[in-house]
Structure formats: structure tokens, C-alpha cells
Amino acid sequence: MSASVAVIQLPGVNCERETAAAIEAAGLSATVFAGTRAPEDLRGFDAFVIPGGFSYQDRVRAGALAAKHPIVGVLAEEADRGKPVLGICNGAQVLVEAGLVPGGAGVELALARNRMPARDGYYTRWIRVRVEETPCVFARGLEPGLVIPLPMAHGEGRFVGATGRMEALEAAGQIPFRYARSDGRVATEFPDDPNGSERAAAGVCNARGNVLALMPHPERAIARDAVARSIAGAWSAPAPCDLDAGAGGPGPGLLLFRALREHLEDA
């Protein structure tokens, strides 16, 4: 019997179906868990994903209100027990605003408005992320240096912290995914780094590695044919694989969900 993953559907979330599909494609069982259900019902799941969207219409600040939801309180307790929690895009904003990432004392980071030359606001494109040396369960089995194409789509995705905090997180392996150039080196400028994130961070995890706030959307890249041809690189050609993820074979985004499955199988 496959492990069960709850996809949290708070008001304004809009990526729950494709996120559940990605989880299923990786061989896990996915349940869309409505925010109106009793938070205690979450205890029986093995892992959790807060998908993308605009929870509570981004009122006050993206993720700010959802971070106070009792469901997130339960997620914090389950994360303390070691269960994996993934926040994608708006889900990442929720985890940061709730302090689950990086998981120290209280809130330590912000996902601030994008900083882009000569433009402002929402931005979307395909980017590359590079896997770093990390304890993150969502990068399990992925070689450091591996470059993965993923789409990003956000207006507030710039990881910032107090002076030196992001550098410390990088040194601790808590930045498992960084924006990268086509040659695989860490991105230093727009548009390879699409939002001005400190340390080119695309995702930040807690010290234990079981909670990840990730701004790009791996669930939108589970089929190879979905990958932009201009950026696909090694992912441009169909390849045989044991995972039937859709047109053209499994896409790069599936790697993260497959890593979760491997972690849960060993847990």
C-alpha cells in the first residue's frame, strides 16, 4: 500500500489537482484535503503538500493569513515528528510566514517582492535550478550539481533574511535548490535568477531536511513534453523510464516527488 500524502486546499489555492496528479505519478496516494475539514484529520497522513495559488487572495501579504490557520499548526507538529512537508510557491510563502522554514526560533525569513531590472510585479518563465549538497528529503538521491528545468510564476519569491542568515543556511545545506545558468553555475543575475533571491535560493528547507519551501512549480513539469524546448537541455528527448508520467515520459519535476516516495518507503 502506497504512502498517503495530503494536498492542503486552503481558500484561494489553485494548484491542488496538478499537485495531486504529480504525487500519484510518483507512485504515492494523494488526497486533496479541504481547509474546512478538522485539522486533526491530518494526523493519519504520511506527508503533506501546500500547493500554489493565492491563499486568502494574498490579503495582508502572500501567505500571511494562511500561516495562522490551525491546519498549519498541525503541520508544524507533524513536521516536528519528522513527516515531510512541501510548500510550493504560495505554499512556500505560507511555510516561511509560519516559521516552519527555516525552522529556527520564529519567523526568520521573508519571501519579498521580486527584484527585477526595469520591471515589477508578477513574473513567470521557465528557469533552471541546481541541486546542492543537502539533507532535504525532496532532493534525496539527486546528485549535487544536477540542473533541473522548472517553471516559476510569482510576484513575491525573493528569499531574504537578516544579514548573514541566508549565507548560514547555505553553509548548512538548507538551500537545496538554487537558480542556475545554462552552464550549471549558480545564477548571478536576471533572468536566470528571476527574482533577486539572496544566494539565488529557489528553495529553503529546515535543518532536518523534511520541510521545504520551494518557489518553482515541480508539479507543472512532470511530463517531458511540458518542458520548454528552449531550456530543456538533457530533458528535451524522450527517455525510457519506469514511471509513466504522461506525454514524452516523466519530466524533471517528478524527481522531487519520486525522492519523497523513496524517503517514505524507507521511513
Place this chain on the structure above:
Amino acid sequence: MNETRAGTWQAWIEPIGDDPEALSAADIARTRLAAGARLGDLRRARLIEISGSARDRGGVEALLHDSALIYNPHKERCHVRRDAAEPVPGAPPDTRLLLVTERGRTRRPAIERWWSRAARERVTAREGMVWALRFEAGADAESMSRELGTLRDPRHGLFCNPFAQAMDASGARAPVPWIGDEDDRAGRGVTR
């Protein structure tokens, strides 16, 4: 205040009807935050400061009204202030005001460009969000408003994430100008 900030007009822009954002924030504050239990009324206004205009009050009000960029008269009202002695709209004396701005990016170049074309004036435009809080009688409004202001953890703070935003607090008579120069707010992790 430097010379270019002299003669600043403040535009306080509020929704005419119920403000869903303020309603949601008030509900979360009252039910989930330690300092929010005694929160009475919560309102929200966009604050835009125009510095460097030689127009009189009527001229500024007319430009703001006609802009289609700064506010929508169909669903928002705009109140202009020039001096700290003038009342803030809808703010009785017991109101606490929290100004929240984005660190290092308070300027609004689009407004400046529009003003230059429409008024033939070079101005600086800055924008922030003001939360107006009133508490039940007897509550320590000043400390509670600050406590609600700065995000620390899921039970403490809401309006300002100090790693991306800056916050300043005031009584009901907000200063003019209020939004500081960008460089003043470029640091991180500190609120005034």
C-alpha cells in the same frame, strides 16, 4: 526631511465599501493572535505621498481624481492632507496607525511619470500601507498595536514581516511626510 520632501501632499485612499482585506486581518488578529483579543476596529488605507508639487489642494485633488492610476473613485475615496495638524480620515483620537512599507522600494516611478505628463511637474511619489487600529477601552493600544504589527511567529504579529518590510507607528495625527527616504529603510530585520 530633505528639501525635495518639502511640500508633501498625502493621499489617503480607502475602499468605499467594506474592505475584505481588513475584515480578514481583523478576524485573524482577534481569533489567532495573542494581542488581538481586544482589537475593536481595523481599517486599511493606501498612503501615497507626492513631494515637489506646486499645486494647491484643489489642483492636487483634481489630479489624483483624474489619474485612473492612483485610485478608482468608483470604489475608493481619497482624502488629501498637507499638514500633521489635519486629521487623518476616519481616525478618532484613540486610533493607532501602523505604516508598512517595502524595504528599499517605496518610490512609485509610474506615478511620477504620469504626474510629469499630466501636471508638467517633477515630483517624487512614495507609497505605503497604513493599518488603523482601535482597541477596547482600557487596553494598552500602543503596545498592542506594535505587537500586532511585527511578525515574530504564528501567534505574534501580522502586518509587517520585518525581513521584507519596515514599520512605523503613530497616533491618530500621522506626520507629513511619513514615508521615509528609501535609503533609510534599506536595512533588514529592524523596525523603527
